[in-house]
Amino acid sequence: MAIGRVMAGVNCIAFDEFYGLFENRLKxxxxxxxxxxxxxxPNITKADILEYxxxxxxxxxxxxSCEFSDVRFPLFFAKSENLANSIQPNYNSENVSIIGQLFLAGYIDFGSYYDDKDRDRIDYPTNLSYWKEDKYQAxxxxxxxxxxxxAFGKNCDEDILIYEGKEYTRENCPSYINKEGNPVLCGYSTMFGETSWDTPKYWSQYNIWVARTKKGSKYxxxxLEPRFYNKYKDLSVEIDDNGNIIRWIGGINR
Structure with missing residues (x-):
């Protein structure tokens, strides 16, 4: 049994004080x-969830910047089917819209190319924000x-492999046997390789990266973080050893 705050600090994620219980004890x-x-x-609203x-x-x-696969975004990457089914029909388009608003405001940008010798750089002429004259259309x-x-959730079975200028799936791509006696596909992976904006069928969560701009970090x-913290700083929760909520203490500051 434990009592902890919803927000332990301004730049903490929600329920940070319960990581020991859920990860170490409950695995x-x-x-x-x-x-x-x-x-x-209690009394959580749709606006609260979208802000979360x-x-x-x-x-x-x-x-x-990081690969899109590394962004913590439970709507798209929820592993629990019950959770995914409960939130996706209600919040899918709204969450995509939030990402769009962040992009159009200049808080984030997307890229498909980076200089491996300068991984800290995020402003490339090939970024999505520069791709079309009309940023909204991009x-x-x-x-x-x-x-x-x-494309953000592509599976390896959906990978398109290129060999001698032709496209293959993992099932029909030519292969060879290596020295260890294991089959190796001849084609190169497009979902893990470099891509471009005019080849969306090759996009994946691994070759499209998202960056937070200086303007986005300032926001x-x-x-955003101070507002979120102040909203939940006076709300705590008591949880039993199995991860079930016993009671809420305090409330949301509105």
Whole structure:
């Protein structure tokens, strides 16, 4: 049994004080449990949930940029089927819209190329924000092909391999036997290789990266994180040894 705050600090994620219980004791290594707790906060609203998504998405872009697969975004990466089924029909388009608003405001950018010798750089002429004269049209194109066609969650079975200029699947791609006696596909992977904006069928969560701009960091650190913290700083929860909520203490500051 433990009592902890919803927000332990300004730049902490929600329910940070319960990581020891859920990961060490209950072996919950997924990113679902804290969001499951958040959804049970009394009188939580849809606006609160969308703000939670925004804070999580912008706040978990590691360093200046990272592969999209590394962003903490429970709507898309929920491992619990019950959780995914409960939130996706209700919040899918709204969450994509939040990402679009962050992009159009200049808080984030997307890229498909980086200089391996300068991994801290995020401003390339090939970034999505420069790709079209109309930034909004660039976003619509990216949204439709990356999110609505599920490129962000591509499985290895969906990988397109290129060999001698032709496209193959993993099932029909030519292969050879290596020295260890194991089959090796001849083609190179497009979902893990470099890509471009005009080849959306090759996009994946591994070759598209997202960056938080200086403007985005300023918004996160000076506005979003303090607002989120102040909203939940006086709310605590008591949880039993099995991860079940016993009672809430305090309330949301509105």
């Amino acid at each position: 919950r290594y997924d990113d679902d449990w804290d969001f499951e707790l958040f959804l049970q906060i 998504f925004e804070n999580n998405f912008l706040g978990t872009i590691m360093g200046d 976003w619509i194109y990216f949204r439709d092909n990356f999110f609505y066609k599920n 996160l650190e000076e506005i």
